[in-house]
Amino acid sequence: VQLVESGGGLVKPGGSLRLSCATSGFTFSDYHMSWIRQSPGKGLEWLSYISGSSKADYADSVRGRFTISRDNAKNSLYLQMNSLRVEDTAVYYCAKDYYFASGSFPTDWGQGTLVTVST
Amino acid sequence: SSVLTQPPSVSVAPGQTATITCGGIDIDLKSVQWYQQRPGQAPVLVVFEDSARPSGIPERISGSKSGNTATLTINRVAAGDEADYYCQIWDSADFVVFGGGTRLTVL
Numbered sequence: 001v002q003l004v005e006s007g008g009g010l011v012k013p014g015g016s017l018r019l020s021c022a023t024s025g026f027t028f029s030d031y032h033m034s035w036i037r038q039s040p041g042k043g044l045e046w047l048s049y050i051s052g053s054s055k056a057d058y059a060d061s062v063r064g065r066f067t068i069s070r071d072n073a074k075n076s077l078y079l080q081m082n083s084l085r086v087e088d089t090a091v092y093y094c095a096k097d098y099y100f101a102s103g104s105f106p107t108d109w110g111q112g113t114l115v116t117v118s119t
Numbered sequence: 120s121s122v123l124t125q126p127p128s129v130s131v132a133p134g135q136t137a138t139i140t141c142g143g144i145d146i147d148l149k150s151v152q153w154y155q156q157r158p159g160q161a162p163v164l165v166v167f168e169d170s171a172r173p174s175g176i177p178e179r180i181s182g183s184k185s186g187n188t189a190t191l192t193i194n195r196v197a198a199g200d201e202a203d204y205y206c207q208i209w210d211s212a213d214f215v216v217f218g219g220g221t222r223l224t225v226l
Binding site for chain 2: 034036043044045046049057059093098100102103104105106107108109110111112
């Protein structure tokens, strides 16, 4: 399993950024996928998940500003981030999830991409 | 909304046993996962469904649960175990919930 994030960088408050996650080593369309972030020196914060059929949901902190999507033909996951705030500064990880009857959890993580929101 | 409580830090001498706890309401009804995050690296799943280990995780790392507390136990601690450890559950309202993390220091 390989997950490689890209698209991070420096953006001004109010700006937008699109993160990508290229995957390999598993049948991408069969798996739920998630985005999780980690602010500098802080803990892990789950942001969003998407099912293989593109059903998605979001944490309250990003709902309405971030949009998760996937392209099963390209084995890729995306996160469109709009109206970015200083507090969105973090390392953003994509993760492959294990989905079970009672929910799901990440099993494999990419190395992350850093997003810095600053003037 | 679920909250998972972990001690901020645990310190242990090499060769000893480290125990990291994770408390939460209704945790006894939920599947608990544990992640290890070494400095500068991505998290790695070390325990899932309370006590199962993914392939490649040594047997000296184990998970258990009693009542509303889950516990990660690391036997024969070595310098390479120094990391942040996070517990995690799925909650129907908040989806993926992480504990605040525990920094394990090997003295």
